[in-house]
Amino acid sequence: MPKIYDIGRICIKIAGREAGRKCVIVDIINDNYVLITGPKTLTGVRRRRANLKHLEPTNMKIDIKKGASDEEVILALEKKKMLNEMKKIIKPTITPAGYYI
Numbered sequence: 001m002p003k004i005y006d007i008g009r010i011c012i013k014i015a016g017r018e019a020g021r022k023c024v025i026v027d028i029i030n031d032n033y034v035l036i037t038g039p040k041t042l043t044g045v046r047r048r049r050a051n052l053k054h055l056e057p058t059n060m061k062i063d064i065k066k067g068a069s070d071e072e073v074i075l076a077l078e079k080k081k082m083l084n085e086m087k088k089i090i091k092p093t094i095t096p097a098g099y100y101i
Helices: 070-079 083-087
Strands: 009-013 022-028 033-037 048-051 055-061
Touching (some): 022 055, 070 083
Antiparallel strands (some): 009 022, 009 055, 033 048
16 A cells, blocks of 8 residues: 655645645655655745644655755656646635634
8 A cells, every 4th residue: 555645745735824835745754744845946835844734645746766855856846747736826725623625
């Protein structure tokens, strides 16, 4: 069974000031945290540690190595022709109970 949160997986941030923006998992820190990047020049998400509870994985994935630089991530996105897709901001919707859907 494939992992949901793996290196190269494109996710959507669902919490914080960057909510609704797409990011790429660059490294797995432990069971609760991953290292993500937008990259900032492309999506506005800077390289940082993120809690898995604040990310929603998508079915999209790019081929990058562990700890890839922002330039390597951009090149991989260009190769898959996903630059425009990454720039789109998704408006998160909140249910009455306070959960994102």
